[in-house]
Amino acid sequence: MDLSLSTRTEGDRTIVEVGGEIDVYTAPRLREQLVDLVADGKYHLVVDMERVDFLDSTGLGVLVGGLKRVRAHDGSLRLVCTQERILKIFRITGLTKVFPIHATVAEAVSATE
């Protein structure tokens, strides 16, 4: 399954809904999306990963890059994920300490530091 991307706005948050596989082939498209949003002045991002089937270290790299970009503007990048197989890779790499990970989009949207 290829990568699918869609964005919508809720208040000051921009929700990026990602589906399919984030790997070495598709990750550049997600990177481009995050770069475009930041260039467009969207600094508070919620990446909804509930429909992601596969995530590898290239995908993690793009998310870390996105976090770095929004933080440069005092922004935030929150993840929505409850899938154990995806959460596992965040735990293995220690990135659960870096990304706030929420169970629902509503929770991520209402969250503050």
Added chain:
Amino acid sequence: MATVELRFSALPAHVRTARLVAAAVARRSGVDEAVLDEVRLAVGEACSRAVHLHRRHCPEVPVLVTLVDGPDLFRVAVTDEAPAGDGADDDMDLEGLADNADLDLDAVPPGVGLAVISGLVDDVSVEPAAAGAPGMVVRMSWPISA
């Protein structure tokens, strides 16, 4: 003789194919269904690493994946032909990655792929592919339950 041997051009698009083939052969070999996600991710990471190295050093050379079924283990070897010592496999301190993620990182360093494999797979080794030849081979195996 490998059960299935796959040789693919060093292009990111083919890494998915390698993952799907590996998962299909693993399933057929009797690897537990619960572990197939692990096989898919580990093989993908090993192939991404090889593609990354080939594109940098020898883009015309294909990446080799061999999948061997049984008798007790499902074994995977991903072989690259890139010259050693370019630092791509430097040990990664994952805690360090997390701590430094807000610093000057646009991507996770290339060693993270191997670190992910090590975190997932109990039986993994990375060694020179052959005496006198360039390249490394990442070997992984999983028990066959059926």
